[in-house]
Structure formats: structure tokens, C-alpha cells
Amino acid sequence: MYGGGNTFESIKATGLENEDPIKLAEFEARIERGEKIEPHDWMPQLYRKQLIRMIEQHAHSEIIGALPEGTWITRAPGFKRKLALMAKVQDEVGHAQLLYGAAETLGKPREQMLDDLVSGKSKYSNIFNYPAFTWADSCFISWLVDAGAIVNQLANARGSYGPYCRALERICAEESFHLKYGHHCVIHLATGTEKQREMMQAAINRWWAPMMHFFGPADKASVHSEILMRWKVKMSSNDEQRNQFLDMYVPKIWELGFTIPDPKLGKNEATGKWEYTEPDWEEFKRVINGDGPCNAERLAVRRTAEERGRWVRQALLAPKTQYVAPLA
């Protein structure tokens, strides 16, 4: 987890007229040939800015995503689940570490990224602004939110920026274990007692809308991103990713005997595309702009962690600093 659903703002000014045209042409030709761009290579300002924004959002999503699932570490039923969930959420924090490292290669320090997260300046995946009420919610996240993230990350791993691609390759390898863990948990609930099945069905009902939002607004309504596609920053469209996810996972959910709260959901065999009720994009906008069920709580937790840990980070920065009384 937990990338995906990156939000791109419309690019009002590309600033490309200020770039050296020869270097720009060379840069685009390299990407066209499938070469990776490395930290010390020349790159247009816009490329740098958009990548920082995307990788940073992804890193934030990893640490914020650790919160709803982390709640269930101390409640996981039995040793097997407790140990697996600890390891899983630990992986996610490790992914954040890798991703902040990748973003730092573009010139923005980790501390500054974390400041921008707690101040609300930078975003994270919208889905983590919803609460995980029950154990089954945590199982939904481990299986299906991770599955959605893998769809997004496998695409991005083919992108043009070397450090991000390498981080994603490592991340995807771990994600595949998370997916297995999540699926295993859901199968146990599906084949368990009546109560367990009800818990899981309720979780699916709660999480379906946020899951559809996860991949971002419909292509026809979303920001034009041709230049980001050409530069291999954005690798596939929101609708393509959503369709791929539905194609892979809806049959698996149905196979377990669960229903999905969308009467229109079904595959159009003629087009090969999934059809569904258009998600409520007004809600999506509201939540992403801060007015979701858990936005304030998630950021407050993060802010508290940052504040409580400040003395530790300061002590590391200046191990020899001594308090000196001012000379009056």
C-alpha cells in the first residue's frame, strides 16, 4: 500500500518556455527511449515539482495509512494475525521511509515534507480519511485497498524517474504478501460464523464508495495530464486503473458470496469494460479538501507524534550542544 489516487492539479503554467530547448528535447528523447532519469540528470522544473508532489503524497499515504490498520494490531485475534499485521504495517512505514528517500533525491528534505503533511499543505490518499470500525474493516484494507494500490504502483514502477521506480519495485514485492494476508483474513471471515460473515459484508458496504474514489475522478472530469503521461510521471488513467481493479477483484468478492452495494455494477462483455454507478464526486472533493470523517483525527495524531518526537530529533542533530547561559 498505500499509493494510488494521486491528485494532480491542473497545470496552469508549464514554464517550459523558460527551459533550455535543446536540453528539453534531449530529456524527452531519453524518456521516449525508455531510459530512466537519475537525480543528477538535467530535468525541467515542472517534472521535478510534479514528481516531488506525487512521491511525497505516496509517502504520506503510507504513514497515514498505517493509522487505521495500526489500531487493529493491538486487537488482532490470535498470534498468527497479531504477528502478521504487525509485520504488514511495519512494511508500510518502511515504504514511507523508502519513498521519502526517493523524494529527497529531488531536493526536498523529509522534515519539510512532514511539516507540509501536518499543516495540511500536502495531500495523502483520500481513503484513509474513513474510519476502520471493526476487524473486518482492517481486513478490507489489507486485501482490497492494497490491491488497488498495487494496480497503481505496478503502473508507476514503469515510469521515468529511476529512484521512484526502484523504490516501487521493492514495495510491490512486499505488497504481494500483504494482499495474500488480507485475502486470507477475508476468506476466514467469509467461511466462518454467521457473525463473521456479517462483519465482512458490513465492511464491504462501508468501504465500497471510498474504494471507487481511490483511483481518482473519472477521466472525462479530471485534469488534463498529457504532459505528465508523455514524461512517464503518470502511467495510466484513473478509469483504466479502476477498471483493472474491478476486473481483477469483483469476481473474487462475489465468489466468496458477498454482495457489492451497487446494483449497476457489471461487466459489459461487448466493451470489456465495467459499468457502475458513478461515485459521488462531490463527496470525494469534500473529503479531500479536509471535510471527511477522519481528516482532523489523522492529522492530529500525526501532529502529536511529530511534536512529541521533536526533542529526540533535536538531540540527534546536535549531540554536543550544551546550554550556555547568555551573557546578560
Place this chain on the structure above:
Amino acid sequence: MNEITIKELLYKIADDQLILGHRNSEWTGFGPLLEEDIAFSSMAQDKVGQSQAMYQLLHELGEAEPDTVAFMRNEDQFHNCQLTELPNGEYDFSLIRHFLFDFAYAIRFEMLANSSYEPLAKLSKKIQGELRYHTMHANTWIKQLGSATEESISRLQNSLNEAMPYSLGIFEPSPYEAELKSEGIFEGEEVLKEKWLAKITDVINQTQLQMPDISTLTPKYGGRKGKHTEHLQPLLDEMAEVFRIDPTADW
């Protein structure tokens, strides 16, 4: 060999590991640095895994399944020392507790690696290797923060003073000390405590922290007999919240 003697020893070790492992896992998502979230999670996984292996030994001696033992008992049936159940507090307290506890356990497992009780000796040899990383981690941080800024030094000192009486509770004597010793199962809490004191004093002396005078302190005993602070039962309730919805269900 008396099984009651062995069981008493195994229970307290297993319960200590489970409860502190659980506390360590509470740092996930809240650490002062991402690297510390990850480190505390690793230690949590090791400890919970070690407790499971100990409960498995108990199961082989006729006790219930590890899941049942861990998730279905109440506080008065737990034998962990009170140090392990105290809330995490600020990072300085968690770090000091980790330092005091893990040195004691590194030595405990080193001693138990020579136990005449073969299954325990075998398991202790394996755990010893894991514990080496825990003490290395504690050492690095205590040395660094214990000599860094005025704030870090005073925070660590306060936590050290607060945790010390509880850490002496790790060595609460067992009713079976003589038997454990004469049968070659375990050399005893007193020997362990002396070795531990030498180790931690050595590390503390390399920092700007002061070692509290333990002769003036009253050890916080009771945990080994099922007497706990107000913090343990809520922890157990939380831990078993899902499991107890249906203890016979397969989760």
C-alpha cells in the same frame, strides 16, 4: 523434575514477552522517527513471537493452546512483572524500559541456554541471537540521548528514576528458587540481577546519566503472583476484543 516449577518459570517469561511486545507494537505510527517506528515494531514482533514459542512449550506440558492462554486469561492469571504493563509514556520512558528490560532478558536467556531443561535451553539459544539486536539498539540510543542535549539527558534521567523500582520487579524471587537451582534449570533471580546491574551500570557510566542508588529503592513486586497495576486489565481487554467475540471461531 517438577512440572510446577518449570511452568512457573515459563509463564513469567512468556507473559513478560507478550505484554512488553504488545506495548512496543503501540509505537507503530507514532515514533519520533520513522526508523524508530520500525525498530519498535521489529522488537514487538520478536517478543510476541518468543512468547508464543514459550506458550507452546507450556502447551506441550499440558496447558491450553497458546491462543487460548494468551487471549482468554484475566489480569490475576498473568505473571508478567509490572514494568512491562506500564503505558508507553513518552519515548524516553519506552526507551529506558526497553534498555532495562532487554539487558535483563539477554542475560536471562544466556543463562537459560545452559538449562538442564532441554526444550527451554534450545529455545533460549535461538532467542539469544534476537535479543542481541535489542540490546544493541538500546545501547546506541541510551549512549546518544544520554549525552546529547540538556532536555534529552534530563528526560532520560527522570524515566530511569521512575522505571528503576519497577525494573527490580523483574527479579521478584520465585517460590521455587532453590529447586530451579538444584535441578540445574535456572541459576536464580538473584544471580541474574547482579549480572544485570553490572551491565547496565557500565552503560550508564558511559553517559551523563546517574545510576540511581538501588539500595534505597523498594522493588515493585507482585506481578509474578498476579498482582498488577490498573494498566494491565485494559490492555488485556483490548488485546482480546476481537478474539472474545467468538473464541471458538477461526479468525
